[in-house]
Every structure is written in structure tokens, then in C-alpha cells.
Amino acid sequence: MPHLHLEYTRNLPLPDVDALLLRLNHALMGTGQIANEADIKSRAVEVQTFRVGTAPGERGFLYAKLALLAGRSPETKKHLSDALIAVLKEAAVWPEGIDIQFGVEIVDMQRESYGKERLQS
Numbered sequence: 001m002p003h004l005h006l007e008y009t010r011n012l013p014l015p016d017v018d019a020l021l022l023r024l025n026h027a028l029m030g031t032g033q034i035a036n037e038a039d040i041k042s043r044a045v046e047v048q049t050f051r052v053g054t055a056p057g058e059r060g061f062l063y064a065k066l067a068l069l070a071g072r073s074p075e076t077k078k079h080l081s082d083a084l085i086a087v088l089k090e091a092a093v094w095p096e097g098i099d100i101q102f103g104v105e106i107v108d109m110q111r112e113s114y115g116k117e118r119l120q121s
Contacts, residue, residue, distance in 0.1 A: 003067040004042035009060035017044045027083045061101040062088045070108035077106040
């Protein structure tokens, strides 16, 4: 915990997705809500086939889903969401003519059923 899932459409010019994930992880640590940096698991998926709305025109999105153990206040979740959105908006020089949407969803994982084991060698 936490798990960060990033989806982005193939028409967006993200030069270094690994660096973006690292920036997102740093943003999470900067909120003071994550005790151990090694607990953050982030991944990114480029969405090849997508549709945004029904109108013609070039559109795309970056969408992050952050799954956390339940128990944080709505204000804390909003703070986390705002921190991630800020990084997403600054992730690249966005091209003219593309309508880009940035989204973050915070999902509660139930503490009672969440399992985790760690093997260190």
C-alpha cells in the first residue's frame, strides 16, 4: 500500500514514463501521508484504443487511480489527489490542438482483507 495505477492515451507525448512515475511517488511522499517510500507501488499503461466523448477532434487523458488502506479523511484524500494532478499536468509540454483531461481517483482498500508479504534477499 499504496498502489498507483496510471493510464495515458497513446496520442500524448510522455517522454519518460519511468521518470513520471518517480515524480508521482515523490509527490505522494511529500504529502506526509505515506510512512515508507518502499510501500508505494506504481505502474503505467499506455492505452492504445480509446475514445473520449462523441465530438470530433483530438482528445486524450491521463488518469491515476490511487488505492490506499481505508481510514483517511476526505480532506486528506483531496490533498493526495491534488498533489498527483499537479504532477500530471506538468508531465510534458502538451501539444496544441489536443483536449487533455487529467483525473485522479482515490480508492479505499479494506484493511481487513488486504494482504501483503515482503521477501527481502
